[in-house]
Amino acid sequence: MTLASLLVFTGVGEELELIEKQIPEIGHAEVLVKNLYTTLCGSDLHTFCGVRHEKTPTVLGHEIVGEVVEIGSGHTGRDYAGNPLRVGDVVTWCIFSSDPQSAEALKGMPQKASGLFKYGHAQLTDQDAFHGGLAEYCILKENTAILRIPGDVPLAVAATINCAIATVAGALRLAGDIRGKRVLITGLGLLGIVCTAMCKDAGAAMILTADINSQRLGQSLAFGAGDTYLLGHSEVNAVTDQLQPSPEDMDVVFDMSGAPDAMEMGINSLRVGGIAIWVGAVFTARKVACDAEQIVRKLITIKGLHNYNYEDFVAAVEFIGRCHKDFPFDKIIGKEFTLSQAQAAFEYALAHKPLRVGIRL
Numbered sequence: 001m002t003l004a005s006l007l008v009f010t011g012v013g014e015e016l017e018l019i020e021k022q023i024p025e026i027g028h029a030e031v032l033v034k035n036l037y038t039t040l041c042g043s044d045l046h047t048f049c050g051v052r053h054e055k056t057p058t059v060l061g062h063e064i065v066g067e068v069v070e071i072g073s074g075h076t077g078r079d080y081a082g083n084p085l086r087v088g089d090v091v092t093w094c095i096f097s098s099d100p101q102s103a104e105a106l107k108g109m110p111q112k113a114s115g116l117f118k119y120g121h122a123q124l125t126d127q128d129a130f131h132g133g134l135a136e137y138c139i140l141k142e143n144t145a146i147l148r149i150p151g152d153v154p155l156a157v158a159a160t161i162n163c164a165i166a167t168v169a170g171a172l173r174l175a176g177d178i179r180g181k182r183v184l185i186t187g188l189g190l191l192g193i194v195c196t197a198m199c200k201d202a203g204a205a206m207i208l209t210a211d212i213n214s215q216r217l218g219q220s221l222a223f224g225a226g227d228t229y230l231l232g233h234s235e236v237n238a239v240t241d242q243l244q245p246s247p248e249d250m251d252v253v254f255d256m257s258g259a260p261d262a263m264e265m266g267i268n269s270l271r272v273g274g275i276a277i278w279v280g281a282v283f284t285a286r287k288v289a290c291d292a293e294q295i296v297r298k299l300i301t302i303k304g305l306h307n308y309n310y311e312d313f314v315a316a317v318e319f320i321g322r323c324h325k326d327f328p329f330d331k332i333i334g335k336e337f338t339l340s341q342a343q344a345a346f347e348y349a350l351a352h353k354p355l356r357v358g359i360r361l
């Protein structure tokens with residue numbers, strides 16, 4: 001029996017508490033992983049400051065990369081790609097586990113299937129505590145898709161695969177073929193930045209990014225944006241300082257902001273046959289207003305995405321393995337902290353709003 005540290009979140013306004021617990025015997029189909037690096041996702045920050053609610057106490061952090069320490073005797077011994085899984089492998093895993101035989105899973109929506117469990121979102125109990133990224137270890141439950149990290153991907157980048165990057169892979173799946181398309185991306189947190197890079201890689205003819213933050217607009221240029229659009233500031237282009245008209249004639253618009261204004265602008269910018277993919281709206285906001293007649297006459301499609309499926313997870317690992325050097329992914333971490341400094345990491349993330357802060361374990 002080994003003691004390991006966990007950082008416990010008990011509620012809004014409470015200091016995170018570092019505790020020690022014994023790592024239990026793992027179940028027959030479980031895998032014990034030593035967490036190596038965790039990045040704080042926007043939803044971690046939302047929980048920390050009370051915009052969203054989790055059952056507490058909990059261990060936050062779900063963008064995790066770790067090293068396999070022990071594989072249960074009943075585990076297949078293989079990763080999701082079918083390759084042998086070995087002690088010492090550096091791996092990422094799906095943010096969720098669920099019943100692969102349930103109706104939703106069989107329809108390609110395992111993130112909504114029965115028996116759903118989400119890492120970094122679960123209540124800490126005496127029997128079940130090692131399920132978050134802000135801890136030294138994580139126990140991966142049965143039916144968790146695990147994939148090895150390609151050799152030269154930095155840990156800080158690898159950590160973002162199982163939330164931000166896989167979610168964007170899902171958004172591109174829903175959008176269909178991007179090659180030759182005119183794309184608008186609203187909201188340039190990490191999802192929007194990754195979406196820019198993935199659309200560039202997928203052969204978009206033109207990528208326009210939009211945000212209320214001019215610094216983030218500038219950042220998106222390095223990830224493949226061809227032009228930028230400053231939202232909510234009299235429509236002055238952040239890069240050229242010139243007034244610009246509202247975007248139009250877009251084939252695909254991705255909203256990563258969740259802001260009703262941005263989603264409305266996106267719908268209005270679509271040409272005939274356009275597709276809107278909404279991903280950012282994961283918090284309470286006013287209802288979006290759209291002109292149904294325009295949706296009908298312009299043959300517009302709107303699709304929503306929450307989390308991702310296994311296909312998206314595989315695509316995310318493939319994309320990062322192949323493209324992490326093609327874009328400045330090494331710049332996404334604003335500052336790095338240790339586990340015992342995680343309170344300061346949350347405060348830094350909220351005050352300075354970098355794309356991510358990192359916790360090196």
Ligand SMILES: [Zn+2]
Pocket residue numbers: 041042043044062063163164
């Ligand atoms: Zn997340």
